[in-house]
Amino acid sequence: MNIPKSNFSEWYNEITKEAKLCDLRYNVKGFVVFMPWSVKTMKIMYADFEKELESTGHKPALFPALIPESNFKKEGEHVEGFVPEVFWVTHAGNDELEEKLAMRPTSETAMYQMYSLWIQGLKDLPLKIYQSCQVWRHETKATKPFIRSREFYWIEAHDVFATEQGARDQVAEDMRTTEKVMHQKFGIPFFFFRRPQWDKFPGALDTFAADTLMPDGRALQLPSTHLLGQNFAKPFDVKYTDEKGNSEYCWQTCYGPAVSRIYAGLISTHGDDKGLVLPFDLAPVQVVVVPIPRKGNEAPLYAKAKELASTLVAAGFRAEADLSENTPGFKFNEWEMKGVPIRIELGGRELENKELTLCRRDTLAKEKIPEAQLLSRVPVIGAELSANLLVKADEHFKNNTRKANTIEELESELKKGGFIAVPFCSLEKSSKPCADKVKAVNAGDVRGTLFGNDEKPKAGEKCIACGKSAHEIVYVARQY
C-alpha cells in the first residue's frame, strides 16, 4: 500500500484494487465485478445474517427479479421514490413486451401480492420471509465500489403481523440482529437511528437505520428497517381474518442488510496503512504459512509448510502455504495487505527446533510457539484479534460522538467528523427547513434520534437551527 489510511478516500480506492476485491473495468457504467477475495468474505457474511434471521423464525424464499410496472403503481409514495431509478425491461428477443417489467430495486411490490394469497387467518401470522439476492438501482449519485453501485447484494426480510405492536417489536428485533451480526461478529459499531420523516423509505411510516462511521468521519448507512404500517397491506390486500371473523389489514416491516455495502464498512473500519485487516471468522484465508528458505533447506521447509497448512485445514481452518517463487518479504507484504489474520513464519531455526513463529495481523506482534501447540494457539490468537478489532472500532466510534449546542459549535465539530448530538425541533416533516438550514451551513445531515433511547433535550434547550424549543436530541453527520 502506498497510501496511508489517513488519506481515506484514496486508500479505499487503492485497497479495492490492490487486494483484488473488485474490478471497475466492466463495460456497463456503475456495475462492478466482485472478485474472489471479497466474495469469499461476503459469502460468510451472508451465512451469518441468514443463520441469525432463521433463528428468529425467518424462512428463505426466492421471488422473481422482474416486477410488472402495474405492481409499482399500487403504492403512491413507493412509485415516486423508486421509479426514477428503475431499469426497465421492454423487450424479449425481438418482441416488445405487453407490459414493461422493472428489475427489482427492492421487492415489496413483488412479494406482497403473494402474501395476500398466503395469509388468511391468525394461524398464518407472523409471516417472516427473507431472500438473499441482488437488486438494481440506476443511481445518479457518484458510484463507489461496494458503497454505492447500480447493482448490489443484500438480504431483504419482509415480515407481516396482525398488530402494530408486532411490527414495532420486529423493529427492535432487527436492531438486535444487526447488533449480534454486524457489531459482534463483524466488529462494525453503529447507531440505530429513527430517521426524520423527510428521510424515510418511500411508502413507510417510519424508517430506522444503522449508521456506522467511516474513517473520514462520515456516516455510512448500513441495514435499515422500515415500519410499513398498513401502507402496503391496503393496496396489496394483505389481510387476515381475526377471531371474530373480521377482516383486518396486516402490519408490515422490512429489513435490508446490504451485504456488499456492509463489506465496505468492514474493510474501512478495520483496515490500516498496510491494507486490509479481517476478523478471524471472516477471512478467506485465516492462516498463511510462509517458508523462509536458505540454500539447501528448501525441500524440507516447503514440505513442512505444506504439512502445517494441511494440518490446519484438516482441523477446519482456512489455511494456505505460500510456496510461490516470491521472496519472503514480498509474501509478508502481500498477505498483510490482504488482511490474513495469522502468518506463520517458518525458517531453518523453526524447523530444527520444532517451533513456529506466529505473527498476528492487527498488532503485528510475533510469538514463538512449540509446533505441537499450533492447533490450540491459532483459534486463541484469532479470537483475540477479532476482539481487539471490535474494541478499537468501538473506541474510534465513541471518540467521534460528541455534542454541540449551537449551529456554530456543530459546524466546528463536524469539521472533525463524527456524529454530533444537538438539540433540535423534531423529526416531523414540519422541521425539514431546520434540517435544510443545518445542511446549508455545514453539509451535515440530520440522521435521526437514537432508537430505544429516551434521550431528550433539557428544559429550555433550543433547536440549533430555528431557536425554538427543542423536542429531540438528533445526531448530525456528513454522510455517504
Place this chain on the structure above:
Amino acid sequence: MNIPKSNFSEWYNEITKEAKLCDLRYNVKGFVVFMPWSVKTMKIMYADFEKELESTGHKPALFPALIPESNFKKEGEHVEGFVPEVFWVTHAGNDELEEKLAMRPTSETAMYQMYSLWIQGLKDLPLKIYQSCQVWRHETKATKPFIRSREFYWIEAHDVFATEQGARDQVAEDMRTTEKVMHQKFGIPFFFFRRPQWDKFPGALDTFAADTLMPDGRALQLPSTHLLGQNFAKPFDVKYTDEKGNSEYCWQTCYGPAVSRIYAGLISTHGDDKGLVLPFDLAPVQVVVVPIPRKGNEAPLYAKAKELASTLVAAGFRAEADLSENTPGFKFNEWEMKGVPIRIELGGRELENKELTLCRRDTLAKEKIPEAQLLSRVPVIGAELSANLLVKADEHFKNNTRKANTIEELESELKKGGFIAVPFCSLEKSSKPCADKVKAVNAGDVRGTLFGNDEKPKAGEKCIACGKSAHEIVYVARQY
C-alpha cells in the same frame, strides 16, 4: 396426495403445490416464486456443489447481471443461439439507454472480457472461477416449475487453460464433480453424454451433458459442460504469453449445474405415492416429533416432544416438534408428503417406558428404541435411508437402459421409456438427417455417446436410420 406417482405429470404438479415448493400465481408469465421448503433444500444443494468446486480449485466471483448488446455480437453462433431468448433492458428511469443491455442468459460474454484483463502469463493459468446466480431466458417452450422457467438458479463455472488437454481434462473433472455431488449426495443417477454436433451449446466445440431419467421414462438434462475451445478466446482476446514469449489464445470450458432444475430431478427421482422423499442431508427438517396425546397427558407429552427436538437441534440435526392442533393422523400425512426422513412418534406408552418409535420415510418401517439411543440412531437411519434411495434410483435407471438394433425395435422400446442404445452413423452435423428421421418416427432424441466409454458398434452393424455403416453407439430417449 391424491394422485399416484405412476401418473407422473399430474403427480408432479400436485406435489409442487401441496408441499408448497413454489407458487405459480406470480403475475409475470414463466416466472415462479420458490417457497421456503424448496429453497432450504436448494441452499444445501448449492453449498454441496460450491464445496466440491472449491476443492478442485475454483474461486467464487460475482459478475453483473447486465451485459451490453455489443458483447453478445462478438461470438457469432452464441449471438444466434441466445439473442432470441434475451430479456432486454432499454430504459433506466425515464431515459433510454445508449446501448441496450441483456439480462444474462449465461455469462460467457460478461466474464471473458474481464478474463482478457486478468490473464497475462502462464502463472495466471488455469483460471477457475464460478458464480452462483440466477439467469433469465425467454423460453418459448411450455414452462414447468423447476424444470423449465424463464428465470432459473444455477452455478456457472468458467475455466481457462493454456492447452487443449487442460480443457479436455476439465470436462472429465466436471463429470466427476457431477458424480460426487449429484449422484453420490443427491442420489440422482445420470449418463454423461457427448452431445451430437447439432445439439451443442452455441459457440462451443463440443457439449457434454448429464442426463437423468424422469419417472415417465423421459430424459432430463442436468449439468452440462461445454468445451469452448478457443471460440470465445479469440473474439474476447483471452490470451497468455508462453515461456518463449509467444502470445497464445487460451482454451476454455464452462460447466453449469442448474440447481433449480436438479431439484426437479431430486423430487422426481425419490418421490412416491405419498409425496416427497428427501435424502437425509438435503431435508429442511430431518426429524419431526409428533406427539400422540390422550386426555390428561398432553402437557408432559408436549414437553417431552419439545425436549427431543431441542436435543436433536443441539446435536446439529434439523428437527422440529409438531405441536399444532392437527390430529396425529393429519400430521403423519403432512410430514410424509413433505418428505421428512424420520418421524418420531411419541405416545403415552413411549413416555412411560422412555422409548421412542421411529418411522423412516422411504420404507415407512417403524422401530422402537430406548430414548437414550436417539442421537446415535438418527444418523444411522438417515444414512441408511439416503443409501437406499440411491440404490433404488440406480436400479430404476439401469432397468430403463436397453438396446435396439432397428428403428422398429427402437420405437417399441421408447414406448416403454428410458434410454435406448442403438447403432448410429455419427455425431457429426452430416448425420443430423438420421437424427431427424428417428425423431419423426418415434419422437426420440439422440442424446449422444457415453463420455469416457469406448463402446462402439460391432463390425457390420448399421445405422438404424439410414442403414449405412454405424460408427457410434448413441442413446436415444424422449426428452424434457
